[in-house]
Amino acid sequence: MNTTSEIRNIPSMLMAGDVFPVFKVTVVSEEGGPVRSISPADLSMLLWQGSASGSRPPPEVSRSLRNCTTSYKEIPEQVGKYMVQFVLVVGKSRCLWSSQIALNVVPNKPVKLVPETVPPTPVVSNSSTQANRTLLEKLCLNIMDKYNNPAGLRFSGQVVVKVLSVEGEDTKDLPRFQNKTKTLTYSLTNGQSTITNLALMENSPGEDGAEYQLQFCPVIQGPAPYLAPFTLLFRFYNDAESQKVVAAMSKKRDQLSRSIEMYKDILETNKQLISELKSQVNDSTGRASQLKSELSKIGLDVSKLSDVIEDLIAQKKAELERIQNQPRRKCTMPDPFKGSPDVLGKIAHLAQVEDDDVAKVISWHLLGDMDCVVTETTAAARKIYDETQGRQQRAVLCLLLRSGFHLATLPYRPLPHIRNEGNLFHPVGNPVFVRDLLIFPEHAESCNMVFASLLGDTILVDDLDSANHYRKGVVQSKVQCPTLLTRHGERIRSNGKFGGLQNKAPSIEKLRGQVFGAPLPKEYQTTCKQIKLLQQLSVAIQKTWERQKDYDSHMQYMKSPEMKEKQQELRQQEVELRDIEQKLTSTPVRSFPASAAKPSNVDAADSPPAKRARRKTRRALGKSPTS
Structure with a gap:
């Protein structure tokens, strides 16, 4: 066998974080037909980021099992080029690989405006030195999707920056930017904007020691989805000394916050890994229990199966042989034509019959058709005709009698003595449609149509007396009676003729091999099922052992001195962060007389020059200009 992957309805681009579409994977036999006895549990999907790697995936690629007729796996959250490859595990050592399929993962819907790097908390003071009033020297903002992929390539407009209170309100006495403005605008091009030299005005209003937030709100040209703005907290002071103290504490707070977040990410990742490993162990254990239950139902003792499973598989294979x-x-x-493209084969090889007497009479009844080759296309039939100079019988599936197609597609067709779910008379001899006694090893749908065309409503009964009784009852019921065959080899034609050598089947030996073969015994199918379940159980037990080993190893790592040290450092840093935050909220503010407070109205007409303001302050404090 080899494998090919047939992909349907796969878009050229897949959105990050969405669900994969359905992958339809067909396993093709050497004859070119699909193999239908494949268990989805034996099929795996491998996914990696990068380019094609030939006929095999890169060595570091891990395998993730996935039922290939459903769609539930999430697309990777990171954009980029990915490859998908399917592998069918046959037994324990053999693998059949599909071709590698390229996927392009693109950003999901844009949802927010965020910085490339989150800046530290700004601390500014109402100083004549611009450096002390600068909120941000440079900040790069990007429109992103919910997985932090750049997603604003087709969006342009502006970013509006404004100051709000911590509660998000536009209250009075809010700090203002240079040029005494409440808002500033920056250009936004292809989802990117750069904020530079963002500073407050000199003598800006604002409450000493208060915390405010900068809001960066994207305004897009044309229709666009809602984009969450980016907000950044900052502290405002009236003097540079408080600014320096709080700036140092804010820097330390930001460092601790990043360190705590890193430790929490490490611990959360390990916690998720433990949960995933535990889930995998439970899945493997549950799968093994399910397989043992199925094996128990078909007569295998599973109490000590784990120790002898490989020996039992070998024993069952010998039994199968x-x-x-x-x-x-x-x-x-x-x-000689079986296996050729678009050829089903000779009619004698298309069906099997379990009972010897039934096989004899049906083979004899169809003796003139047993050598006929059935093809799926007219071109294949024509090729056989040319190769045999017209000596070989052939039939094209699509050109068979329409009645055969009609009979083959009916879900249920009652025997002639049954009308409206009731008997017209009481039959004897166990009548049954002949076509219902046929077993089709391959191409069941096509073969059903072939034999429905050849046999029609031909019925089999036990003996000639039963056949005559049945025909009489059907005819008296004014119903057309089909041809009747008996298990003893007699035939009553649909026109009522019977008797003579023409209507009596010879012995099976005289048919000279032109007889339908017998199917393998039911014991064969049972043994095949046992082998398949045992092989799956072997894989499940091996996976359970490996996953339990990984789980135990990781649990041991979580109790290691290294992890205990990380947990202790996290607790210490959390205590230190709470102390700093408490100090920031209780930092004493230098008091100034009320007359020294800066005016809240910052319009140019009402604001005194800086020197005049300083002179007024000195007079209010009772000091001379030289003091």
Whole structure:
């Protein structure tokens, strides 16, 4: 066998964090037809970021099992080029690989405006020195999706910056920017904006020691989704000394916050890993228990199965080979055309019959058709005709009698003596449609149509007396009676003729191999199922052992001195952060007389020059200009 992957409805671009579409994977046999006995549990999907790597994935790629007829796996959250490859595990050592499929993961919907790097908390003072009044020297902002991928390539406009209270309100006496403005605007191009030299005005209003927030709000040209603005807290002081003290504490607070966040991320990642490993152990254990239950239902003792599973598989395979080699009825008619493209094969090889007497009478009844080759296309039939100079019988599936198609597609068709779910008369001899006694090893749908066309409503009963009784009852009920066959080899034609050598089947030996073969015994199917379940159980037990080992190893790591030290450092830093935050909220503010407070109205007409303001302050404090 080899594998091919058939991808349907796969868009050229996949949005980050969404759910994968359905991947339809077809396992193709060497003859070119699909293999339908594949368990989804044996099929895996491998996903990695990067380019194609030939016929095999990179060595570091991990395997994630996925049922390939459903869609529930999430697309990676990070944008980029990815590759997908499917692998079918056959037994324990053999793998069949699909071709590698390229995927392009693009950003999801834009949702927010965020900085490339979060700046430290600004601390400014009402100083004549601009450096002390500068909030931000440079800040790069980008429109991002919820997974922090740049998602604003087609969005342009402006970023409006304004100061708000901590509660988000536009109250009085809020600090103002240079040029005495309440808002500033910066250009936004392709989802990017750079804020430079953002500073407060000299003698800006504001409450000494208060905390405010800068809001960066994107305003997009044209229709656009709502984009959450970016906000940044800052502290405002009237004097440079308080600014220096609080700036140092704010810097320390920011460092501690980043360190705590890093430690929490490490601990949370390990916590999630433990949960995932535990879930994998439970899944493997549950799968093994399920397989043991199924094996128990089909007659295998599973109490000590874990220790002898490989020996039992070998024993069952030997048993399977013995069953295959047992003598049974076979069709010895050569079929050189089977396996050719668009060829089903000779009719004698398309069906099997379990009972010897039934196989004899049906084979004899269809003796003139047993050598006919059935093709799926007219071109294939024409090719056989040319190769055999017209000597080989052939039939094209699509050109068979319409009645055969009609009979094959009916979900249920009652016997002639049944009308409206009731009997027209009481039949004897166990009548049954002949086509219902056929077993199709391959191409069941097509073969059903072939034999429905050949046999129609032909019925099998036990013996000739039962056949005559059945025909009489059907005819008296004014219903058309089909051809009747008996298990003893007699035939009553649909026109009522019976008897003579033309209507009596010879012995099975005289058919010279032109007889439908016998299917493998039910024991064969049971043994196949047992082997398949045992192989799956072996894999499940191995996975359980490996995953339990990983889980135990990681639990041991979580109790290691290294992890205990990280947890202790986290607790210490959290205590230190709370102390700093408490100091920041209780930092004493230098008091000034009321007359020294700066005016709240900062309009140019009402604001005295800086020198005049300082002279008034000195007079209010009772000091001379030289003091």
